[in-house]
Amino acid sequence: MNTVPLNLQRASVRDTGLEFDTEGGLPQALRDGCFLLAAPTGFDPGPGIRLCREFYRAPEEGPEESHPYRGFQELDGIYFDRENFQTEHVLIDGPGRLRHFPHEVIAMADQMGDLTLLVLRCTMAELGIDAAVWDKATCGAVNGRGTHWFAANHYRSERAQLGCAPHKDTGFVTVLYIEDPGLEASVDDAWVSINPVPGYFVVNFGGAFELLTAALSRPVRAILHRVRQCIPTPGVADRFSFAAFANPPATGDLYQVRPDGTAAAVRSSADFLREFNRETWSDRHTEFGIAQSTGSSRGEAS
Template identity: 75%
Template sequence: MTLDTMPLQRAAVTGPGLRFDAAGGLSRALRDGCFLLAVPAGFDPGPGITLCREFHRSPDEGPAATRAYRGFRDVPGVYFDREHFQTEHVLIDGPGRARHFPRELRAMAQQMSALTLLVLRAAMTDLGIAPAVWSEITGGAVDGLGTHWFAANHYRPERAKLGCAPHKDTGFVTVLYNEEPGLEASVDGAWVPVDPVPGHFVVNFGGAFELLTAALDRPVRAILHQVRQCAPTPGAADRFSFAAFANPPATGDLYQVHEDGSAAPVRSSEEFLREFNEQTWSDRHADFGIAQDDAGIADVVGARGGGTS
């Protein structure tokens, strides 16, 4: 039987945690690999939408009021043209956002980043992982360290290509805002639409979380997803999406936690990211997220091992 759309659990933020509509909803979401999260009151997606509409334009192509959102094509290590797909995107970490984003856009991205951490903590609590090891096993990501990416995606319908490559996100948690259909998830070997629900983010879990929990009796699923080819629609705006990601550091180790509560490193982040980049995008950016700067320190500004939706 082919599903018309993927059925997803629904949740809302309540205080420092999550409340799911259905009993056992979080456990089901961890098995599914994704769920819907109600957009909190007061969240304004406007700056993110403006960025998606403008980042690929030249600084002088449009009104002065949105100039700060344009010109990203000329920022190396921040703008990526995915030559084999419809998507082009801005990929940028916290320090990069401080340098390049206007104040209201930084604030919106920070709100979404805070949601990734709230989800990560709620998930680890549900799985029975002791808070004492959270910082170590996430490379500090749960404490706001690690790498907290933000992506803004623009899909070019004039390209007769897949919208975005089939992939799993590499990190722990992704919080995605989208308004148009196109996102699909792999369910039992078939691509099933994950249609947007007004007033909700799509939250999905990534490869680092899947690896971290693989030895538990309730392992997290990192969902395989893609964006199908977006057909041009006369008079309609191009498809867009934007997302925040909670990832481990680009260098160091990825961990696995066991039923007895112990944890051990099982793979290097660098190896994990390089394999993802090479297998997913098949382009010239295999080193992004793990390149070294002149001081020999990992330069992760604007270079993410993750995905787009």
């Protein structure tokens, strides 16, 4: 592992767009595959942190006020035990959040989801993709359709395993909240740390976005990343993270924008996801991100 952490571009939300701290920040972020985004004023990560600390516990382990944050291990297709890694997590779409999350977690997840769409729109504009094809090229994700996942992750430090598998995210844009070291990106065949910066999210570009832009002169890079093994420390809580994702629907096709500006279907979304699951996790969850998806978006009942 490279001991020098990755120096990422930094951006903030300004009106309806992104403002980078340095000139050429967004083009550099496209080459890096990720960047740092300042959390909006008033953003409260507390509900997400609490969910990460409690979702894997049984309801009877805590007081009644903790019950809405617990018991997710019983929810098939929402809770996942990654048997070959330290991570266990909840992966849940918009309608699922309405059914299972406390209202304050729903509100926080929606704030993060709004940021994924802002990044998606700003990036397509930067690449010169005609706004008239955005909806088709993203299978509606840019307009709030597609599948807008939220994930809460707990890293079981007692397991002598890698924290999380090396992988590229499958969708268009990920907005990730972390507080502890452990996240690493692959740079020139070496693992380089991405250190948490207080007040900032880590934004990743995903495989669907990489595919969408592959034929353009400036394609998006989907960053290969992992979480290294988390070592238990007496008196220190386990590592956690949570993230919002803007993804295409789990069924249907993925699109690519051609140099002439048109968008064409290039492969099945479900096949893309199954291939990812087999190569990344090597476990029983081959339908991860497919079978449990309703295809609905931000929480509207489907």
